[in-house]
Amino acid sequence: MGNKASRAADANVNRLKQEYLTKKLREAAPKSPISQERGLHFIPQKIFVDQGTQTQKSSLSSKDSYIKKLGLSRRTLLVAFAVYLLSCLLFAISEPLQACMVYLHPPKWPLGNLQDLHYVHLQNARNIVFHTEDGLDIHGYHVFPHRMSPNSSQHDAELATAERIMLYLHGNGASRAYRFRIQVVKDLAVLCGAHVLAIDYRGFGDSGGWPSERGTLLDTQAVMHFVDNAVTQHGRAGKSRPRVYIYGQSLGAGIGVAMAHDARTHNRRYLPLLSGLILDAPFSSLKEAALTHPTTLLFRIFPPMQNFM
Structure with a gap:
């Protein structure tokens, strides 16, 4: 006990x-x-x-965190989409922005004095200025098929009595002094035995103004007017008029077609001079061509926005 x-x-x-x-x-x-x-x-x-309580609380916490992250992402996407729509709208209503995208003319390349023929590697050539109907100066090169006298009046006379003349219309961006284009005009002069007139459209290189569809047509008309005057003043009796060929490259192909169409429908006085149209890398539609260019990526992201182009 x-x-x-x-x-x-x-x-x-x-x-x-x-x-x-x-x-x-x-x-x-x-x-x-x-x-x-x-x-x-x-x-x-x-x-x-308590495993059940912890799992439930952790799951709720993870969901809250995911929702918060998703909410931030959604706000970011909404802001980005609003900026995108605003950019497309600005492009649709702004002709200067459209011109910059189509012509890519603001970069003045190459840098330097484009009228320094030694600098641009053009020895057998001269600088030339064409005056447009709306008062702009369009700068260009007159490349000779062979060595000629430096006397400018003789240059005009030789141009008027030449067998063939090539009007070179370059593509968008840069200027007439771009190395590739310089080589093209040299080849045209030597291989075709032609006088080559290569211009910078308004807004390109050292030419004045701002490019537009109507403006580039006036620029090419200024060149044809110059050639027509040279033939009238310096042409020889009994000698046939020079044959003028338009060589359009990329964007220049579209400008060349517009020039040829204008000569057939409106300015028919230039029609007897035109003998041919050479198109290098042309396009059937400016919109279709633009949709393959890197600068229009903004409109390809959301297909309905292509209607603004």
Whole structure:
């Protein structure tokens, strides 16, 4: 009996000690709302996590984070799309922006004095200026088929009595002094035995003004007017008039076609001079050609915006 009573008393003491320690530990444990929120439960000498509560809370937290990220991305996309629409609208209503994209004329390349023939590697040539109907000066080169006298009046006379004349119309961007174009006019002069007139349209190189469809037509008309006057003033009786060929390259092909059409329908006085039209890398539609150019990528991103072109 004594032993049983002693063991019962010891068990009771141990139970009281355990309850006392548990109470003290609970009082000493931090009252963290985070631990409560995440389902942490404290038991003396043992800490365990309510896995169901933690998984549920973590899942909600991840969803909130994902939604926040998605919301930020959505706002960014909306802003980007608004900027995109505004850019397309500005292009659609701004003729200067359209001209810059079509003609790419603002970069004046190559740099330097385009009238320095030694600088542009044109020895057998002269500088020439054509005056347009609307009062602009269009600068160009007159490249000879062979060495000629430096006297400018003789140049006009030789031009008037030449067998053939090539009017070289270059593509968009840069200027008439671009190295590739210089080589083309040299080859035309030597291989075709022709006088070559290479011009910079208005807004290109050192020519004045701003390019436009109507403006480039006036520029080519100024060249034809110059040739027509030279033939009238210096032409020889009994000698046939020179044959004029338009050599249009890329954008120049479209300008050349417009010039030939104008000569057939309106300015028919130039028609007897025109003998041929040579198209190098032409296009059937300016819109179709533009849609393959890197500068129109903005309109290819969202196909319906192509209607603004």
